[in-house]
Amino acid sequence: MTTTERSIAAAEAHSAHNYHPLPVVVASAEGAWMTDIEGRRFLDMLAGYSALNFGHRNRRLIDAAKAQLERVTLTSRAFHHDRFADFCTQLAELCGMEMVLPMNTGAEAVETAIKTARKWGYRVKGVPDGQAKIVVARNNFHGRTTTIVSFSTDPEARADYGPFTPGFEIVPYGDLTALERALTENTVAVLLEPIQGEAGVLVPPAGYLPAVRELTRARNVLFIADEIQSGLGRTGRTFACEHEDVVPDMYLLGKALGGGVVPVSAVVSSREVLGVYRPGEHGSTFGGNPLACAVALEVIAMLRTGEFQQRATELGEHLHAELGLLVGGGAVDAVRGRGLWAGVDISPRHGTGRQISEKLMDEGVLVKDTHGSTIRLAPPLVISKEDLDWGLDRLRAVLRG
Known part of the structure; x- marks a missing residue:
């Protein structure tokens, strides 16, 4: 052997x-x-x-991690630390947004986005309690938690994990008519990958993402772009949405944000959307820790050069x-x-x-x-x-x- x-x-x-x-x-x-x-x-x-x-x-990222390892690696969010404000500020600027909610993994970012969209729906849009709906695409891949696989159409991802979380409507990817029909007064968000990765790197039809952006804006529905795989330079732009000049209401980031060194993810959005949170309503012990912020700050600096x-x-x-x-x-x-x-x-x-x-x-x-x-x-x-x-x-x- x-x-x-x-x-x-x-x-x-x-x-x-x-x-x-x-x-x-x-x-x-x-x-x-x-x-x-x-x-x-x-x-x-x-x-x-x-x-x-x-x-x-990558030498820049390893050096950033080593320097931070010599100072402080974890405080939990019980205290502030000196890398957090820069991370949130610079990531928000990179995204053209206002606020950042850091987590650790891509799936955590998606779960956070789901919670955020529902809370926004109840507190801002006025959806009746417990009635919020989120529209997603067939053949999606957003992670593997129980809630996320509840709206997967992959039998391997779903088998033996029920009962599943309600509140999701699945439509064919790239089908604007089906998407429009799925929207109701209780719809709080449309969650899409700008390019479906796990499904086989599926690029939607030209004009689809701009039409989704126009439709969601007209119907007072959040457009959430899962750029965890497609974002941060992979497609030739900082975000895949940029290829069609689309700016969603919320970016979900992960994977490359940690530079291949540490797991880092984030939900990035407006003050109106992420401002729905109050202390104690959501959190993560490791989310936005000093080591993660130090590496992610170097990632942001590298992306700024183009x-x-x-x-x-x-x-x-x-x-x-x-x-x-x-x-x-x-x-x-x-x-x-x-x-x-x-x-x-x-x-x-x-x-x-x-x-x-x-x-x-x-x-x-x-x-x-x-x-x-x-x-x-x-x-x-x-x-x-x-x-x-x-x-x-x-x-x-x-x-x-």
């Missing part, structure tokens, strides 16, 4: 099987590359589902041009995405997404499958064009085989 096999066997013996990882055991990483416990190098073309937009062990958005735009155009050449050759049925983010539908005749991911691993490239036939590509925004081309060459070789 190899070192890798022994490590995987030990993990499977003592950890719940809630994931199905590829059979690789990472020991170190830097930039766009990872090295396993046997010394083999792999090009990371997943970037932790966009949590590693700035690459592994460098990473530009890289995602330029390399993304190259990525999609090369992937587009694969369509119609018998192995790839379709390619979707924006910026350095792509969903590649593998022809069922050629293999499953899992099989292609395993073959790519053998070639030194790490990706991950979703929904059986699709692989997702989301390399770190710091990847070089040469490394990106090397990874694409490996993909072409696997598909030819």
Whole structure:
């Protein structure tokens, strides 16, 4: 038995099987590359589902974390700390918003948004108590808590977790007519991913997001954009909504906000919306802790330069041009995405997404499958064009085989 096999066997013996990882055991990483416990190098073309937009062990982020580790790491929200005000102020400015409510994980940000929208609905809109409704899209992925899977349409996410939380209306993604029909006087929010990641990097029809923005504004309904995967440079803009000049009422951020160093998430909105909270009504021991704020502040500073958005735009155009050449050759049925983010539908005749991911691993490239036939590509925004081309060459070789 190899070192890798022994490590995987030990993990499977003592950890719940809630994931199905590829059979690789990472020991170190830097930039766009990872090295396993046997010394083999792999090009990371997943970037932790966009949590590693700035690459592994980015020096600016590691230095920021180290400096903060020497000062203070946790105060809880029982006290103020000297990084909190800057974090909230600068993140609000980056988003063009007024207030920030920090949490830890993406799912916590979504849960916080649900609570916020309901509280806003009762206190501001005047919805009768207990009657608030939130409209969501089919094939969504917003997390895995009991409430969130209550409005999932993925059987694997829902099976054996009922009874489910009421108060959600599910409509087809990209269908404005269905969305409009679902809105009632008791609707407090529409919650959407500007690009559906887990569903296979699905980009909505042109004009859909602006129409949703216009409709929600006209009906006094909050438009909540879950930019946890799509935001912070991934698509070539700071936020995916910007591609259609849309500004939602609320951004949900996570993953890349922590720079691949610590979990950081946030709900960012107006004073009218986040101002509904009073002390004691919502909280988190670790939310907005000093270490998280220090790293996130460096992330914000990096995004302000526009460098990473530009890289995602330029390399993304190259990525999609090369992937587009694969369509119609018998192995790839379709390619979707924006910026350095792509969903590649593998022809069922050629293999499953899992099989292609395993073959790519053998070639030194790490990706991950979703929904059986699709692989997702989301390399770190710091990847070089040469490394990106090397990874694409490996993909072409696997598909030819």
